[in-house]
Amino acid sequence: MTEIQAGPGAAVAAAPVSGDVPAIELDNVVKEYVSHGEVVQAVKGVSLAIAEGEFFSLLGPSGCGKTTSMRMIAGFEDPTQGVVRLHGEDVTNVPPNKRDINMVFQSYALFPHMNVWDNVAFGLKRKKVPDTEIKRRVGEILEVVDLVGREKRRPKEMSGGQQQRVALARALVNRPRALLLDEPLGALDLKLRQAMQIELKRIQREVGLTFVYVTHDQSEALTMSDRIAVMHDGLVEQLADPREIYERPASKFVAGFIGTSNLLSGTVQQVTGDTAVLALGASDRILIPADGALAAGATVDLTVRPEKIKIAKDQPEGDLSVVRGTVAEVVYLGTYNSYVVVLGDGAEITVFEQNAHDSTITAERGDTVWLSWQPWHSYALR
Amino acid sequence: MSRLRASLTPYLLLFPGTLWLAIFFVIPTVVMLSLSLQSGDVVNGYAFTFNWHSYVDGISTYHDQIIRSLVYGLFSTLIQIVIGFPVAYWIAFKGGSRKSVYLFLLLLPFLVSFVLRTISWQFFLSDNGMLLGPLKSMGLVPQDFHILATSAAVIGGLAYNFLPFMILPMYVALERIDPRVLEAAQDLYASKVQTFLRVVLPLSLPGVFAGVLMTFVPATSDYVNASVLGGTSNTMIGNVIQNQFLINQDYPTASALSFTLMALLLVGIFAYARALGTEDVLEVAAR
Numbered sequence: 224m225t226e227i228q229a230g231p232g233a234a235v236a237a238a239p240v241s242g243d244v245p246a247i248e249l250d251n252v253v254k255e256y257v258s259h260g261e262v263v264q265a266v267k268g269v270s271l272a273i274a275e276g277e278f279f280s281l282l283g284p285s286g287c288g289k290t291t292s293m294r295m296i297a298g299f300e301d302p303t304q305g306v307v308r309l310h311g312e313d314v315t316n317v318p319p320n321k322r323d324i325n326m327v328f329q330s331y332a333l334f335p336h337m338n339v340w341d342n343v344a345f346g347l348k349r350k351k352v353p354d355t356e357i358k359r360r361v362g363e364i365l366e367v368v369d370l371v372g373r374e375k376r377r378p379k380e381m382s383g384g385q386q387q388r389v390a391l392a393r394a395l396v397n398r399p400r401a402l403l404l405d406e407p408l409g410a411l412d413l414k415l416r417q418a419m420q421i422e423l424k425r426i427q428r429e430v431g432l433t434f435v436y437v438t439h440d441q442s443e444a445l446t447m448s449d450r451i452a453v454m455h456d457g458l459v460e461q462l463a464d465p466r467e468i469y470e471r472p473a474s475k476f477v478a479g480f481i482g483t484s485n486l487l488s489g490t491v492q493q494v495t496g497d498t499a500v501l502a503l504g505a506s507d508r509i510l511i512p513a514d515g516a517l518a519a520g521a522t523v524d525l526t527v528r529p530e531k532i533k534i535a536k537d538q539p540e541g542d543l544s545v546v547r548g549t550v551a552e553v554v555y556l557g558t559y560n561s562y563v564v565v566l567g568d569g570a571e572i573t574v575f576e577q578n579a580h581d582s583t584i585t586a587e588r589g590d591t592v593w594l595s596w597q598p599w600h601s602y603a604l605r
Numbered sequence: 606m607s608r609l610r611a612s613l614t615p616y617l618l619l620f621p622g623t624l625w626l627a628i629f630f631v632i633p634t635v636v637m638l639s640l641s642l643q644s645g646d647v648v649n650g651y652a653f654t655f656n657w658h659s660y661v662d663g664i665s666t667y668h669d670q671i672i673r674s675l676v677y678g679l680f681s682t683l684i685q686i687v688i689g690f691p692v693a694y695w696i697a698f699k700g701g702s703r704k705s706v707y708l709f710l711l712l713l714p715f716l717v718s719f720v721l722r723t724i725s726w727q728f729f730l731s732d733n734g735m736l737l738g739p740l741k742s743m744g745l746v747p748q749d750f751h752i753l754a755t756s757a758a759v760i761g762g763l764a765y766n767f768l769p770f771m772i773l774p775m776y777v778a779l780e781r782i783d784p785r786v787l788e789a790a791q792d793l794y795a796s797k798v799q800t801f802l803r804v805v806l807p808l809s810l811p812g813v814f815a816g817v818l819m820t821f822v823p824a825t826s827d828y829v830n831a832s833v834l835g836g837t838s839n840t841m842i843g844n845v846i847q848n849q850f851l852i853n854q855d856y857p858t859a860s861a862l863s864f865t866l867m868a869l870l871l872v873g874i875f876a877y878a879r880a881l882g883t884e885d886v887l888e889v890a891a892r
């Protein structure tokens with residue numbers, strides 16, 4: 224079973240790891256809360272299947288239903304509708320302590336009255352693992368998360384990063400079949416965050432564990448995940464691998480949420496061969512691959528990534544999208560320059576220019592410039 | 606100038622409280638201590654003589670009442686833990702948005718005076734009162750059955766009167782427990798019962814500890830419950846002290862008994878704090 228179903232209208236992508244049964248499956252799951260007499264739909268019908276050993280991310284803005292979805296997988300919330308399956312088994316009505324998965328909480332939720340060792344050993348003791356094995360496994364996992372020598376510390380005597388590693392060890396030591404992580408790095412500073420991202424990815428690869436990773440940080444999701452479900456307002460907008468999500472956003476929302484993107488729209492003037500031509504102004508035109516759906520007269524929303532666009536003082540030649548505008552802003556960012564160019568119709572386009580040679584700036588504020596990009600870098604949004 | 610003010614601020618903040626305690630606690634305590642070492646009588650006056658006999662005589666005459674007070678205090682405290690913990694637990698975890706309403710309801714009876722409440726218990730429990738009257742007329746209990754003037758009545762009264770002081774600290778401790786921590790326990794294969802025993806209970810211990818301190822001390826030194834509900838054979842050391850002070854005007858004996866009680870309570874509290882108040886207890890409880 225490698226076929227993955229996403230929310231209504233979302234793209235369908237194959238799981239990178241093929242196995243017979245998905246590790247985790249949500250089948251048209253809905254979660255409603257009643258708050259102050261009003262029904263709130265936190266999750267409005269999500270279906271997804273996560274393969275064994277996959278690093279799967281739930282990405283989306285605050286309040287889109289990521290935590291709620293994850294809590295239904297863990298068993299802390301009962302779905303209003305739909306079915307949750309773990310390794311093919313319907314666990315919709317199974318309590319959390321009977322599910323062979325562990326969760327790393329957003330706030331860590333360490334036991335404040337226990338030291339590091341007792342925190343980590345908690346799950347094994349409940350599973351009645353023999354003492355000698357508990358000793359060995361807790362010792363091993365503390366080595367993995369680099370906390371040897373801190374066994375006797377209480378959570379409040381440790382830094383945020385250390386607590387985070389205790390939380391991770393406490394879950395990993397049980398060797399669950401899947402690990403759920405709810406924004407586990409949210410409270411850490413940038414440096415530690417990046418170090419922990421690499422660490423998590425290493426552990427995941429070494430242990431071969433299924434990770435479900437909740438985050439609202441798109442760069443974190445892009446760098447770490449095998450696949451990403453982009454959520455918006457209780458629904459999955461797109462489910463695909465990071466490259467696909469970045470290069471081929473399924474909707475305006477996804478394009479706007481992931482990275483910097485330029486949203487443009489225009490009317491198809493003519494279709495020649497496999498390229499449609501959109502006219503914006505007198506000398507401006509945008510070329511876009513015509514996949515058969517585009518006919519003359521149709522209105523198209525499209526997106527272009529800033530790094531795909533070339534900025535020049537002279538009009539470029541060739542079969543390119545070409546638009547003209549005035550530089551409104553130039554920001555020097557070390558490895559690249561960022562320009563904001565305002566077009567004739569008031570639309571703003573952001574352009575990134577690599578500082579590959581000298582750190583020279585092509586255009587200054589107020590200059591008139593030409594922007595160009597390859598037809599296939601225009602990406603039509605539905 | 607502002608540096609000076611900053612360094613003075615802690616003292617200024619402490620000043621009213623310190624003054625209050627100096628006038629109404631330290632001075633009377635010193636006066637009482639000196640009283641307990643005086644000899645003489647009401648008519649001829651008392652003089653300071655380093656007279657230890659008030660202590661020796663007091664303890665040998667009234668050791669029954671002293672022990673009874675400690676036992677009553679202990680039992681009433683235990684009853685309060687048993688009754689109060691579930692209430693505190695329920696309000697903290699199931700009270701939802703109405704927590705403060707429930708806490709207010711809990712405190713509502715205590716807007717009525719302590720003595721009045723105890724006297725209404727006397728009405729309620731009296732030999733042919735609201736409780737026993739109907740039961741006796743229905744023949745459910747024997748005619749000579751009584752609750753008043755038994756140690757049960759006194760312990761019950763003590764447990765009732767100090768209950769909020771047990772519940773409130775326990776509630777505060779339970780309310781502070783992060784629900785995510787309980788979910789984490791469940792996530793780590795603990796059943797509901799194990800979650801309670803391994804996580805909720807140890808984390809509530811500081812509240813139980815505070816509750817015991819706040820109820821055991823006043824219950825042990827109380828005299829109202831014993832005099833209203835206990836008849837003549839269940840007197841506590843508080844009743845003796847009150848009698849010696851106000852009726853017999855034997856100030857040295859009364860003071861000596863007060864200090865004896867205070868010393869016993871202090872020793873008890875320190876022993877209790879050493880046994881229960883440390884962090885190690887939490888860790889042991891969590892195993």
Ligand SMILES: Nc1ncnc2c1ncn2[C@@H]1O[C@H](COP(=O)(O)OP(=O)(O)OP(=O)(O)O)[C@@H](O)[C@H]1O
Pocket residue numbers: 256257258263264265283284285286287288289290291292439
């Ligand atoms: N217990 C609850 N009662 C009522 N509404 C709730 C409850 N829990 C969540 N919600 C609502 O459901 C929606 C989704 O919440 P959820 O916690 O899943 O968001 P999230 O994607 O995890 O956001 P964040 O990134 O801020 O953590 C929100 O609008 C939230 O207000």
Ligand SMILES: [Mg+2]
Pocket residue numbers: 289290291405
């Ligand atoms: Mg969340």
